Amino acid sequence: xxxxxxxxxxxxxxxxxxxxxxxxxxxxxxxxxxxxxxxxxxxxxxxxxxxxxxxxxxxxxxxxxxxxxxxxxxxxxxxxxxxxxxxxxxxxxxxxxxxxxxxxxxxxxxxxxxxxxxxxxxxxxxxxxxxxxxxxxxxxxxxxxxxxxxxxxxxxxxxxxxxxxxxxxxxxxxxxxxxxxxxxxxxxxxxxxxxxxxxxxxxxxxxxxxxxxxxxxxxxxxxxxxxxxxxxxxxxxxxxxxxxxxxxxxxxxxxxxxxxxx
Numbered sequence: 001x002x003x004x005x006x007x008x009x010x011x012x013x014x015x016x017x018x019x020x021x022x023x024x025x026x027x028x029x030x031x032x033x034x035x036x037x038x039x040x041x042x043x044x045x046x047x048x049x050x051x052x053x054x055x056x057x058x059x060x061x062x063x064x065x066x067x068x069x070x071x072x073x074x075x076x077x078x079x080x081x082x083x084x085x086x087x088x089x090x091x092x093x094x095x096x097x098x099x100x101x102x103x104x105x106x107x108x109x110x111x112x113x114x115x116x117x118x119x120x121x122x123x124x125x126x127x128x129x130x131x132x133x134x135x136x137x138x139x140x141x142x143x144x145x146x147x148x149x150x151x152x153x154x155x156x157x158x159x160x161x162x163x164x165x166x167x168x169x170x171x172x173x174x175x176x177x178x179x180x181x182x183x184x185x186x187x188x189x190x191x192x193x194x195x196x197x198x199x200x201x202x203x204x205x206x207x208x209x210x211x212x213x214x215x216x217x218x219x220x221x222x223x224x225x226x227x228x229x230x231x232x233x234x235x236x237x238x239x240x241x242x243x244x245x246x247x248x249x250x251x252x253x254x255x256x257x258x259x260x261x262x
Contacts, residue, residue, distance in 0.1 A: 007036060017044045021051025021105065034060045048100040050108035058082040066096040071104045159184050160198055167210055171234035175207045212248045215241060219257040226253055
């Protein structure tokens, strides 16, 4: 690593161009910075942002039409400010072509390890992780934060505010639209309309995601067989749990346990 250089004075090659986060990255950048980013980005191997560095890349037009993420606290602002982006709330990092975006600062470490593995292989990345005392190497689709807690915050001022907590304590029960509507004192038709407007998904998919989150906690903290975990979290059987994990997290339940189990 060479000495720090003012960006406009650097004329050498760039393999990976990274926009770091911070308050400055969310302010209106100068025209000179944007022009430099556009010019240099065409000749780099890959482009990345850490945390709110996504705002800087977005301002330069480098994220247009791509799947991206940022820190969960600033996701809505990124959506509102840059309509041309396909912003995703949950992943800790996303790769879309040669562009990588991450959630918070610690997610930048996960991305760095992923890039090392991409360039030099698993053994080198694992050695770096050990040297840095990083016991877990999270895949990009690992959730930034508790989906349940986030959803409770999102609907705190509505009649659906108590639904996440109510469902989380009744996972082994039948949780169809009629059951959920009764819990919040609505007709099924009104509930379905209000639910999709607030949660931006169907009740069935949402219930599945809450069950998956509960199953994740069992897989992380207990040595229970998958069949038992499926029973405790309301899945019909072990195969239903496996399918739900792949649909929700794009990772198998077995792999999840191997990565994150205690």
